Amino acid sequence: MPNGGPEIEQLIQLLARLPGLGPRSARRAVLHLIKRKEQLMIPLSAALDRAVAAVRTCEVCGNVDTASPCSICADPRRGESGILIVVEDVADLWALERAGVGNVRYHVLGGVLSPLDGIGPDDLHLDGLIERAPAYGEIVLAMNATVEGQTTAHYITDRLAGTGIKITRLAHGVPVGGELDYLDEGTLSQALKARTAL
Amino acid sequence: MPNGGPEIEQLIQLLARLPGLGPRSARRAVLHLIKRKEQLMIPLSAALDRAVAAVRTCEVCGNVDTASPCSICADPRRGESGILIVVEDVADLWALERAGVGNVRYHVLGGVLSPLDGIGPDDLHLDGLIERAPAYGEIVLAMNATVEGQTTAHYITDRLAGTGIKITRLAHGVPVGGELDYLDEGTLSQALKARTAL
Numbered sequence A, B: 001m002p003n004g005g006p007e008i009e010q011l012i013q014l015l016a017r018l019p020g021l022g023p024r025s026a027r028r029a030v031l032h033l034i035k036r037k038e039q040l041m042i043p044l045s046a047a048l049d050r051a052v053a054a055v056r057t058c059e060v061c062g063n064v065d066t067a068s069p070c071s072i073c074a075d076p077r078r079g080e081s082g083i084l085i086v087v088e089d090v091a092d093l094w095a096l097e098r099a100g101v102g103n104v105r106y107h108v109l110g111g112v113l114s115p116l117d118g119i120g121p122d123d124l125h126l127d128g129l130i131e132r133a134p135a136y137g138e139i140v141l142a143m144n145a146t147v148e149g150q151t152t153a154h155y156i157t158d159r160l161a162g163t164g165i166k167i168t169r170l171a172h173g174v175p176v177g178g179e180l181d182y183l184d185e186g187t188l189s190q191a192l193k194a195r196t197a198l
């Protein structure tokens, strides 16, 4: 076993499956951990244990939190704005929260429509959105500016047609083809402020 | 708490301290883990627990393993070659093992001499090397081709002067300024084969 025993080898292989880490950087990360056993490796192990035990998906909005309903869904001030922002992924929700977009609520679709990948409406959390939508004054469609994201936005607009609910999308501050999670917070904030009616 | 509760936030902050991961990629890694709780997050948590319990530093050579003496020091065939390769770091030992350099043993210095950083001979595992050296027919100095690495190699050569032990260095297949851990395995293997006497 070249890399110091099966326990170390297995840790390297699992870390290598994280986005942004390959086999080489996973080896470096494991050595980094081993050299900082007390300050980093043991705390990381404990933090993972706690997160495994605590984390759940909000049954209302699809956010990841330690309670369901999540802290955003449970906060009454979040409902006052009447704004529900629809995102593809929890990462996008986190990005909008970091941008400080205000007292809004979210709905996480868990993906986008993609016929080529066999992802249809039943594979996304769309029914929950259609159910929740009437409680809000405005639905902001904040999908990525990709073909699939915009196809999904059109699909939702069609589903909500005739309900009289105001539907908007993020302003075109979002670069075409860009993904929300990679944008700086100022751009995201501006894009929300300049949102336009569909 | 924007990112889903203190347990998640703490996990992000600890992962962000790994080399190659920053705050953004740590957030992505944590979402990746949460989405793959059964397949990845729980196995990673268990692997970390096992590694924390099992990992130790070999008191003979400085390698990281689950036993001390490590599997390399404990393997009698490793001693038959009579070759002891001196490296700066465990990552370099792993790189040489991946290159399949043969039945050799190692000595991990744990760094290099660097007067500017206040690192002197007493901060490295040098005494252990001087003690072990007479048991070997050849000492290969495989420090990085940096100023500090070569300074350290000269220091060791001086310390072993008069012992009659053959001292060699890796061939100049190692690019000047380069670090062993970044080299491909063929280059490393060639550099060892063409090692030259000092």
Ligand SMILES: [Zn+2]
Binding pocket: A058, A059, A060, A061, A062, A063, A069, A070, A071, A072, A073, A074
């Ligand atoms: Zn929620």
Ligand SMILES: [Zn+2]
Binding pocket: B058, B059, B060, B061, B062, B063, B069, B070, B071, B072, B073, B074
């Ligand atoms: Zn050893």
